[in-house]
Amino acid sequence: MFAFLRGELVTVSREEAVVEVSGIGYLLHISSGTSRRLPPEGSQVRLFTHHYIREDLQQLFGFLDEEELQLFRLLLTIGGVGPKLAMAALSGLSVGEIQEAIVANRPETLYGITGVGKKTAARIILELRDKILKIQPATSGKPAGASHAIQLNEDALAALMTLGFPKPAAQKAISGILETSPGLSVEEVVRAALTAIHNNS
Template identity: 35%
Template structure:
């Protein structure tokens, strides 16, 4: 398996980059986020790679960060999402945006990616929610913001009540964390959270 390449960029033709390493040219397919980061053609670059082997082709996919590579690998584990679709998703959404999108269950934003319909977007959300939260991303962006210390003690009860109404824990937490007033009753917090949803 080829884990990374360090070398000089010879040419760029979206989404493909040709990288020369010790006299050998590697054709690497990259998401547009990585492609734009590789603007300087003269100095050596380090690209994290994933090698996809099929009976008719060996294809290298390259990423500027380990986070992008990790998320790409999680995406291609989802049934019906191949490497090309995963590249399209990472070209359309940054790693941070994708993690946010999955945790907030925003299927509409995911469905804006070419090649992703609403059905596939929902499948991605269901399959990736747990997996992305367990991923060790460099930015720790996968951790959902917990309630601030010193916040209203009724907030915890309000979150539990929202969960019993059918909201997911992260969504209930997000709804309640938007409320600034620290002196509200549990009932007032729930009412405000539902209005601001």
């Protein structure tokens, strides 16, 4: 219903923000990460939105960037995860930290989030890992018949960049892994690259 709202930031707290658009004040539920990054009250702001509708409830959720909105919506596809828990996850960890935990199969990273137990963490990783790994850059202009190695490199690079790693560091890690272990899957390359990047940081 609403793609985004652009207007004056009237008030902001850790969990809520009010944005005035054409004389109407919209109350949006936000993560603590978005709250910390918002400009001072009285500034102009644009927030991407998700309109949550239930029989007895309507709520607007606001996000400073599309990556956070996208992850929020992915979390809502998990059985037992509602908007309150999804927002708690985004308040407890950054988008990159959640994505990294999912891709690297580290449910213990998610246990610290209020309301997320072992079963829920396992379900989040099981159901979202492939969706995150399949996020790929546009392939227009790529020569037909590109080799499997090139496609594997592109898929792994896209996954690491989605996690927030800079392209040069991600590409360096991937190249080193493919030179020594060319037969790995995309998921295995991403996991090995994450280890290599952390060891070199």
